[in-house]
Amino acid sequence: xKKNLSVWxxxxxxxxxxxxxxxxxxxxxxxxxxxFQSLRFSFLxxxxxxxxxxxxxxxxxxxxxxxxxxxxxxVVRVLYFMVIATSAVLLIALAISMVLNQKFxxxxxxxxxxxxxxxxxxxxxxxxWKWIFNGDYGALNGLLFQLGIIKHYQFWLKQPFIALNFAxxxxxxxxxxxxxxxxxxxxxxxxxxxxxxxxxxxAGAVMRFYHITLASLRKIGGIAVILTLIxxxxxxxxxxxxxxxxxxTKTPMIYNYEVTxxxxxxxxxxxxxxxxxxxxxxxxxVYIRMSFKKESE
Amino acid sequence: xxxxxSSGIFxxxxxxxxxxxxxxxxxxxxxxxxxxxxxLYSRPPHWIPRHPTLDxxxxxxxxxxxxxxxxxxxASRLFRKGILNSIIISVITTALVMFFAPLLGYAxxxxxFKGHDIFFYLIIGIIALPGWPVLIGLFSEFSALKLLDTKxxxxxxxxxxxxxxxxxxxxxxxxxxxxEVEDAARIDGCTYIEALFRVSLQMVMPGLxxxxxxxxxxxxxxxxxxxxxxxxxxxxxxxxxxxxFIGQYFVNWDLMSAATIIAIIPPVVIVIxxxxxxxxxxxxxxxx
Numbered sequence: 001x002k003k004n005l006s007v008w009x010x011x012x013x014x015x016x017x018x019x020x021x022x023x024x025x026x027x028x029x030x031x032x033x034x035x036f037q038s039l040r041f042s043f044l045x046x047x048x049x050x051x052x053x054x055x056x057x058x059x060x061x062x063x064x065x066x067x068x069x070x071x072x073x074x075v076v077r078v079l080y081f082m083v084i085a086t087s088a089v090l091l092i093a094l095a096i097s098m099v100l101n102q103k104f105x106x107x108x109x110x111x112x113x114x115x116x117x118x119x120x121x122x123x124x125x126x127x128x129w130k131w132i133f134n135g136d137y138g139a140l141n142g143l144l145f146q147l148g149i150i151k152h153y154q155f156w157l158k159q160p161f162i163a164l165n166f167a168x169x170x171x172x173x174x175x176x177x178x179x180x181x182x183x184x185x186x187x188x189x190x191x192x193x194x195x196x197x198x199x200x201x202x203a204g205a206v207m208r209f210y211h212i213t214l215a216s217l218r219k220i221g222g223i224a225v226i227l228t229l230i231x232x233x234x235x236x237x238x239x240x241x242x243x244x245x246x247x248x249t250k251t252p253m254i255y256n257y258e259v260t261x262x263x264x265x266x267x268x269x270x271x272x273x274x275x276x277x278x279x280x281x282x283x284x285x286v287y288i289r290m291s292f293k294k295e296s297e
Numbered sequence: 298x299x300x301x302x303s304s305g306i307f308x309x310x311x312x313x314x315x316x317x318x319x320x321x322x323x324x325x326x327x328x329x330x331x332x333x334x335x336x337l338y339s340r341p342p343h344w345i346p347r348h349p350t351l352d353x354x355x356x357x358x359x360x361x362x363x364x365x366x367x368x369x370x371x372a373s374r375l376f377r378k379g380i381l382n383s384i385i386i387s388v389i390t391t392a393l394v395m396f397f398a399p400l401l402g403y404a405x406x407x408x409x410f411k412g413h414d415i416f417f418y419l420i421i422g423i424i425a426l427p428g429w430p431v432l433i434g435l436f437s438e439f440s441a442l443k444l445l446d447t448k449x450x451x452x453x454x455x456x457x458x459x460x461x462x463x464x465x466x467x468x469x470x471x472x473x474x475x476x477e478v479e480d481a482a483r484i485d486g487c488t489y490i491e492a493l494f495r496v497s498l499q500m501v502m503p504g505l506x507x508x509x510x511x512x513x514x515x516x517x518x519x520x521x522x523x524x525x526x527x528x529x530x531x532x533x534x535x536x537x538x539x540x541x542f543i544g545q546y547f548v549n550w551d552l553m554s555a556a557t558i559i560a561i562i563p564p565v566v567i568v569i570x571x572x573x574x575x576x577x578x579x580x581x582x583x584x585x
Contacts, residue, residue, distance in 0.1 A: 006488060006490075009488065009489075009490060010488040010489055010490075012408040012409055012410050012489070013408075013410045013411060015404070015408060015489050015490065016404045016408040016410035016413075017410070019397075019400045019401060019403075019404045020401070020404055020416050022397075023397065023401060023420065023460055023464075024416060024419060024420075026453065026456065026457045026460070027419060027420060027423060027457060027460065029457075030435065030438075030453055030454055030457040031423050031426055031431055031457055031458070032426075033434070033438065034430075034431050034432075034433075034434025034435040034437075034438050035426055035430045035431050035434055036434065037433075037434030037437060037438060038429075038430045038431070038433040038434035039430065041433065041434070041437075092318075095311070095315075096315055099308065099311045099312060099315060102308055104308065104312065108572070110312060110315065110316065111572060111576075112568055112569050112572045113316060113319050113320050114315060114319045115568045115572065115575065115576075116319055116320070116323060116561075116564075116565055116568055117319055117322075119514055119518075119561075119564035119565060119567065119568045119575075120323070120518075120561045120564060120565075121517065121518035121520065121535075121536050121560060121561070121564070122518060122520065123518075123520040123536045123539070123540060124536065124539060124557055124560050124561060127539065127540070127542075127553060127557060128322055128323070128326050128557055129322065131326065131329065131550050131553065131554065132322060132325060134550070136338070137337065137338050137339070137340065137342065137550075139325050139342055141340075142340065142341040142342040145340075145341055146341050153340065173318075173322070177319070178579060181576050181579050181580060182579070182580055184576075185576070185580040234427075234428065236428075236520075236521050237520040237521060237536075240520075240524075240540070241540060253429070256429050257429075257521075257525075260429070260433055261436075261525055266433060266437075269429075269433055270430065270433050270434075272429075273427070273429035273430040273433055274430055276427065276429065277426075277427030277429065277430050280427045281425050281426075281427060284424060284425040285425065288421075288424070288425070
């Protein structure tokens with residue numbers, strides 16, 4: 001019997017199916033099927049606090065979401081968030097990767113240290129910064145006060161526009177290491193002779209930076225932009241810990257959670273999840289296309 | 298290559314700026330965690346504590362007093378149950394990944410079979426699947442399957458969402474190593490499975506370590522899914538129980554800081570020891 005099984009398994013088709021079928025069952029059960037379920041919910045009037053009143057609702061959920069001012073403001077907010085966050089992440093990551101590409105003692109220690117913000121759980125990251133931004137005893141207040149920049153302690157997170165920018169900062173702090181590592185990988189593959197040759201040909205530092213460093217980062221830069229746009233759009237954990245459901249930092253992800261799981265409106269929540277998800281999927285397809293293109297070159 | 302003095306100074310300044318940017322915030326939390334309450338709540342802050350104490354750690358780990366959030370549950374109970382759940386969920390998920398990753402990579406790179414491309418895109422397709430639609434559907438599916446508020450549910454979920462990355466990454470890794478050694482093992486009478494475990498596994502080991510570490514980190518850091526899918530200490534991971542340290546009106550920042558430090562120890566240790574693997578995994582994961 002055991003012998004028969006191992007003979008049966010020693011066939012490419014049989015072996016491949018034995019390996020893949022469990023994975024595919026999990027995928028369908030816990031990814032594709034639930035996604036289909038919520039698509040169904042999005043056409044229902046469905047509040048889990050009023051289960052007896054579930055009924056077909058057509059496209060009303062979608063229409064309600066599009067006409068919901070809170071949702072519309074959250075979209076404007078997240079667009080601002082994405083633009084600022086993506087520019088900041090790319091610039092800081094470029095600087096960090098260029099420094100790490102130099103030779104100096106302790107380089108591998110610094111490389112480990114810069115990954116730490118990325119490795120900390122995002123929600124813990126939110127709480128860490130909430131303490132630093134604290135209005136009564138926070139380190140930020142203390143530092144600015146001792147430097148003479150502010151005269152009185154500020155309740156930063158109570159001021160809407162500042163709170164939003166601090167949420168952006170939180171994301172930038174966490175995500176920059178990841179992009180810096182991607183950049184560093186490319187920079188390290190540039191042969192040093194290229195810089196030497198350019199120097200011999202009389203190219204100055206600016207020219208070398210522009211024509212060698214930036215030029216070689218062009219492709220990965222495109223991928224980094226898309227990845228950062230997706231990630232900054234999807235932020236949830238950090239904002240949840242930093243400011244919760246505060247109006248000032250309410251992005252579609254936060255609002256989607258609030259509507260669905262705090263208010264129990266599964267119908268409207270699902271419709272919102274699909275509208276937002278469609279936008280995300282669009283970005284993801286661009287990303288997948290870009291990275292495949294890179295692979296085939 | 299020799300550097301001029303000015304560019305040497307510039308580099309040094311930049312190195313210290315980057316060090317400050319990355320390490321100062323966690324360092325401040327570490328300092329907060331060993332400060333007495335009087336020092337913690339002082340203006341301006343005491344940057345270096347005059348009377349360092351481990352009281353906050355004792356409270357978080359053992360005694361659990363001085364806490365008013367979380368619906369009457371003590372801080373140490375929240376913390377200990379949370380950390381235990383996190384360890385169980387992350388370790389089992391990682392073990393599953395370690396077992397399935399080489400098999401999936403092998404199947405998609407070495408075996409020709411019917412439906413190869415369809416199955417591959419079915420797996421990779423989850424990357425494009427946005428989070429909330431899945432999570433909303435999962436909530437009702439989990440409650441029907443009695444998986445709501447169980448560690449099993451979270452493990453199945455986190456493992457499922459690691460599948461595309463491990464498949465993609467390991468497939469690439471297998472393709473990068475030559476198949477001649479496996480072919481030789483076949484001629485010597487090995488079955489495919491024996492060839493995989495005796496020969497190829499050693500060659501893809503660095504890739505497997507990278508995949509496992511990234512899976513562990515992402516499971517340890519997971520928050521939104523357990524927030525939705527668990528509601529008691531039976532299954533809440535540390536990331537979720539820690540948010541309950543913040544009561545509605547009052548936060549004990551010393552306990553919070555000690556908890557934060559303990560929560561970030563596993564990821565930080567992993568980063569320090571497995572830096573190279575993480576870098577390899579991250580770069581390959583993003584580009585391919």
